[in-house]
Amino acid sequence: MTTATPTRPRERDAFESDIDRVRAALGAGTRPSRPSVISQSFTFGWRALLKIKHVPEQLGDVTMFPIMFVLMFTYLFGGALAGSVTEYLQFLLPGILVQTVVMITMYTGHTLNKEIQRGTFDRTRTLPIWQPTVFIGALLGDAARYTMASTVILTLGLILGFRPDGGLPGMVLGTLLLLVFCFCFSWIWTALGLIMRSPEALMGASMMIIFPVTFVSNIFVDPSTMPGWLQPIVEWNPVSLLATAVRGIMAGDAPMFEVMWVLAASVVLISVFAPVTSYIYRRK
Amino acid sequence: MASELAVEATGVVKHFGDTKAIDGLDLAVAQGGVYGVLGPNGAGKTTAIRILTTLLRPDAGVARVLGHDVTKEPDAVRSRMSLTGQFSSVDDDLTGIENLVFLGRLFGYSNRDAKARALQLLDAFGLAEAGAKLVKHYSGGMRRRLDIASSIVVTPDLIFLDEPTTGLDPRSRNQVWDVVRALVAEGTTVILTTQYLEEADQLAGRIAVIDRGKVIAEGTPNDLKASVGSGALRVRVEQEDRREAAQATLERVLGEPVIVDADPASLSVRVADADRAALAVAELTREGIPIVNFSLAQPSLDEVFLALTGRPAETTEDAA
Ligand SMILES: Nc1ncnc2c1ncn2[C@@H]1O[C@H](COP(=O)(O)OP(=O)(O)OP(=O)(O)O)[C@@H](O)[C@H]1O
Ligand SMILES: [Mg+2]
Numbered sequence: 385m386t387t388a389t390p391t392r393p394r395e396r397d398a399f400e401s402d403i404d405r406v407r408a409a410l411g412a413g414t415r416p417s418r419p420s421v422i423s424q425s426f427t428f429g430w431r432a433l434l435k436i437k438h439v440p441e442q443l444g445d446v447t448m449f450p451i452m453f454v455l456m457f458t459y460l461f462g463g464a465l466a467g468s469v470t471e472y473l474q475f476l477l478p479g480i481l482v483q484t485v486v487m488i489t490m491y492t493g494h495t496l497n498k499e500i501q502r503g504t505f506d507r508t509r510t511l512p513i514w515q516p517t518v519f520i521g522a523l524l525g526d527a528a529r530y531t532m533a534s535t536v537i538l539t540l541g542l543i544l545g546f547r548p549d550g551g552l553p554g555m556v557l558g559t560l561l562l563l564v565f566c567f568c569f570s571w572i573w574t575a576l577g578l579i580m581r582s583p584e585a586l587m588g589a590s591m592m593i594i595f596p597v598t599f600v601s602n603i604f605v606d607p608s609t610m611p612g613w614l615q616p617i618v619e620w621n622p623v624s625l626l627a628t629a630v631r632g633i634m635a636g637d638a639p640m641f642e643v644m645w646v647l648a649a650s651v652v653l654i655s656v657f658a659p660v661t662s663y664i665y666r667r668k
Numbered sequence: 669m670a671s672e673l674a675v676e677a678t679g680v681v682k683h684f685g686d687t688k689a690i691d692g693l694d695l696a697v698a699q700g701g702v703y704g705v706l707g708p709n710g711a712g713k714t715t716a717i718r719i720l721t722t723l724l725r726p727d728a729g730v731a732r733v734l735g736h737d738v739t740k741e742p743d744a745v746r747s748r749m750s751l752t753g754q755f756s757s758v759d760d761d762l763t764g765i766e767n768l769v770f771l772g773r774l775f776g777y778s779n780r781d782a783k784a785r786a787l788q789l790l791d792a793f794g795l796a797e798a799g800a801k802l803v804k805h806y807s808g809g810m811r812r813r814l815d816i817a818s819s820i821v822v823t824p825d826l827i828f829l830d831e832p833t834t835g836l837d838p839r840s841r842n843q844v845w846d847v848v849r850a851l852v853a854e855g856t857t858v859i860l861t862t863q864y865l866e867e868a869d870q871l872a873g874r875i876a877v878i879d880r881g882k883v884i885a886e887g888t889p890n891d892l893k894a895s896v897g898s899g900a901l902r903v904r905v906e907q908e909d910r911r912e913a914a915q916a917t918l919e920r921v922l923g924e925p926v927i928v929d930a931d932p933a934s935l936s937v938r939v940a941d942a943d944r945a946a947l948a949v950a951e952l953t954r955e956g957i958p959i960v961n962f963s964l965a966q967p968s969l970d971e972v973f974l975a976l977t978g979r980p981a982e983t984t985e986d987a988a
Contacts, residue, residue, distance in 0.1 A: 410851065
């Protein structure tokens with residue numbers, strides 16, 4: 385007895401046998417118990433690092449950008465402002481470190497905004513997870529980028545002759561304070577990233593904030609050389625206080641007031657902008 | 669409880685500025701099987717799905733998914749349903765495996781189990797070889813399959829598929845249909861939107877037709893076709909001068925007005941079912957009117973709309 389087997393195009397057969405596997409896979413998809421918030425955050429952080437691995441070009445801003453800055457400002461202003469390049473470097477390097485990393489925080493909002501335009505955000509928003517981990521995870525990934533930028537700058541500084549009195553511990557602690565501040569500061573960008581309609585508009589707005597606060601600061605020059613009316617603005621600019629704190633810690637002589645101020649500002653920033661971000665996100 | 673409804677929406681409204689995307693939507697979908705939501709561009713399908721999947725808050729009305737209010741208990745809703753949106757939600761900058769492992773980890777699988785689950789899904793969806801490639805290099809069909817695989821990392825009780833076959837070639841479309849059938853066989857309720865009556869007819873047990881943010885008809889595909897007719901019979905006669913005779917015959921057999929096309933040899937007429945169409949064609953042959961060909965087409969979405977609303981389906985989408 386011969387059974388007529390219907391002839392179908394081969395390709396179709398290939399997937400048809402897969403349908404049994406689809407059914408098997410569906411049967412096997414039992415729900416595990418929910419992971420902790422920390423585990424969820426690290427999963428998002430892991431994804432952020434994977435993206436860096438696959439698109440290393442995007443590391444330009446945390447490698448080339450800082451190198452350019454250090455070289456440019458050291459040799460451009462070094463001679464004129466401090467008499468000698470090495471001497472200026474001792475003053476400038478911690479400042480450049482602060483400026484660069486604070487600037488890179490802008491990309492947090494940029495990345496987030498781009499992600500919203502794509503569908504990936506819809507996927508994570510329909511998952512049974514504690515939703516703020518989306519942001520915590522993204523910021524953890526960004527913290528890795530900040531660390532990378534810091535390492536590049538400090539290494540280049542050491543090559544050029546940066547010799548802080550605080551030694552290695554001073555450099556590590558100073559960088560740590562900077563990272564803490566930037567992690568908290570970045571929440572401003574997550575909030576803006578959710579509000580602004582396009583990455584371009586967001587970039588424009590971020591520049592308007594970042595350029596004044598980083599340049600009208602004590603990063604490049606001692607404020608005592610500035611006109612009187614400008615001095616208080618510069619001295620109370622959060623970036624100046626941060627730069628002073630980092631500079632002090634690296635010099636092995638942590639300025640209590642500035643360090644406390646930076647930590648307090650960090651707490652305030654995160655406790656205002658994290659809930660704001662969450663709120664906007666939930667209302668969307 | 670098996671008796672609770674998969675979806676229950678009452679008076680749901682969503683406006684975007686002056687656009688009334690959803691304008692008093694009522695929907696009751698039982699668990700099990702496929703429920704089709706049929707509507708033209710801009711009818712509000714995606715907006716409705718986004719409300720039901722907790723992505724958008726309705727301006728008014730109540731929507732419950734598997735017994736949970738979408739605005740008050742979004743987390744409970746999210747832990748039982750999943751969504752494959754109209755636009756790809758997979759991450760272009762990651763590989764297929766990474767996309768699935770990422771989701772598996774978020775659901776609570778260990779690293780090892782997440783990996784095993786990812787490989788199992790890739791294999792089932794014919795993506796085993798592409799698993800290590802970045803998704804940006806995937807074809808449209810592969811991407812759609814990965815997107816659906818992403819929605820079943822943990823098998824949901826209810827899955828929303830927003831236009832899952834739009835833009836796919838016939839082969840990929842068939843694959844998606846097979847997956848939909850597999851989902852139903854495994855006990856997942858499927859709600860899918862589509863612009864094609866044929867697709868809804870093939871898959872869905874019940875269909876809601878929506879237009880301008882409202883349900884304008886609801887029922888089984890047969891109910892719907894009974895009110896619309898099963899389609900149009902188109903006949904092309906061999907000799908143009910016999911067209912009038914053919915017209916008279918068709919009108920007599922089918923009792924419907926026959927439309928003469930611009931093409932001087934062809935005619936078309938709405939028919940209630942395929943048997944009547946066969947009779948009519950046979951009658952032409954019996955009367956010795958030679959025909960070149962004939963076809964029986966499913967009613968298009970346009971015809972459905974014409975029958976239901978008395979006006980053609982219009983896209984409310986802004987021209988801009
Ligand atoms: N975010 C938004 N902002 C403003 N208007 C919107 C928004 N989303 C949808 N609309 C409008 O609401 C209406 C319904 O859109 P929706 O996307 O729900 O339709 P659809 O049935 O899914 O259409 P399609 O078949 O094209 O996907 C349209 O007029 C659309 O322009
Ligand atoms: Mg849509």
